[in-house]
Amino acid sequence: MEQEIIDKLMRMAIDNGKKSVSEDGKLSPKVGAAIFKDGQILGAAFRGQLSEGDHAEYTLFEKILKGADVSGATLFTTLEPCTHRNNHKPCSDWIIEKGIKHVFIGYLDPNPKIYNNGCKKLKDAGIEISYFPRILREEIIRDNSKFVEQFNANPNLNGTVTFDYTNNNGLYTIGNNELIFETKWSSAANSKIHAYNDPLTIKTIAIADGNTEINEIRDGSLYNSSSRTRLIGNGEILVLQNMNGYFAAIKIVDVKYKNGADTRHELSFNFQILDDKTSNFSK
Numbered sequence: 001m002e003q004e005i006i007d008k009l010m011r012m013a014i015d016n017g018k019k020s021v022s023e024d025g026k027l028s029p030k031v032g033a034a035i036f037k038d039g040q041i042l043g044a045a046f047r048g049q050l051s052e053g054d055h056a057e058y059t060l061f062e063k064i065l066k067g068a069d070v071s072g073a074t075l076f077t078t079l080e081p082c083t084h085r086n087n088h089k090p091c092s093d094w095i096i097e098k099g100i101k102h103v104f105i106g107y108l109d110p111n112p113k114i115y116n117n118g119c120k121k122l123k124d125a126g127i128e129i130s131y132f133p134r135i136l137r138e139e140i141i142r143d144n145s146k147f148v149e150q151f152n153a154n155p156n157l158n159g160t161v162t163f164d165y166t167n168n169n170g171l172y173t174i175g176n177n178e179l180i181f182e183t184k185w186s187s188a189a190n191s192k193i194h195a196y197n198d199p200l201t202i203k204t205i206a207i208a209d210g211n212t213e214i215n216e217i218r219d220g221s222l223y224n225s226s227s228r229t230r231l232i233g234n235g236e237i238l239v240l241q242n243m244n245g246y247f248a249a250i251k252i253v254d255v256k257y258k259n260g261a262d263t264r265h266e267l268s269f270n271f272q273i274l275d276d277k278t279s280n281f282s283k
């Protein structure tokens with residue numbers, strides 16, 4: 001497929017996604033989809049286009065193109081296809097059943113309990129997966145900013161986050177699936193913050209004393225993890241183990257405490273999650 005056609009179909013999916021209709025009282029994603037086969041654009045759809053709550057892919061396959069042979073086609077969708085639905089098969093199942101050969105995806109599901117599961121399912125079925133370029137992905141995420149923000153999460157295995165720790169009961173989730181860490185925080189003062197091991201996904205927390213960078217930690221299991229809470233400040237590093245046995249390290253970058261000097265409560269940290277159940281961050 002020529003790049004010009006790929007660009008056109010990605011733009012078509014994004015523009016359709018902007019038309020999405022959210023269900024009453026729910027923050028739903030804006031999702032658009034378009035499909036191409038044998039040199040022709042067969043159709044496009046968006047979430048809620050014909051019935052409330054219907055996903056874009058389902059609308060495309062079962063309503064707009066119902067009965068059409070789409071086997072061997074290429075699908076463009078702005079959000080990773082779902083793997084669970086209450087009323088009918090999830091979109092990933094429709095894609096597999098319809099014989100789609102190639103799927104272009106705008107961005108992965110921001111829910112860390114779902115993140116990348118749809119892609120894995122399609123890959124396991126032998127479907128080729130490609131992704132929209134970064135500039136288009138950023139546009140899609142801006143269109144879905146409220147939907148993304150509700151998860152208060154970064155499902156990646158490393159990165160930097162900044163959030164208001166007085167919202168969402170102080171919870172912020174990093175990682176995904178077995179590698180998930182639901183961190184919990186509360187106010188202290190003077191560039192300090194309380195961290196807790198209260199969430200069900202967290203087994204232990206400890207301060208990695210004597211380390212100034214995450215990659216200096218050779219064994220995160222060495223540190224004292226006997227307390228449910230730790231008081232930690234700028235430049236210090238927290239080591240966590242989740243209930244599945246994986247380790248994560250969090251370096252506090254900046255703690256803002258709303259008082260005369262700061263205008264808001266805000267926490268920024270860098271994090272790294274190890275995916276091999278070791279506790280050596282220096283590798």
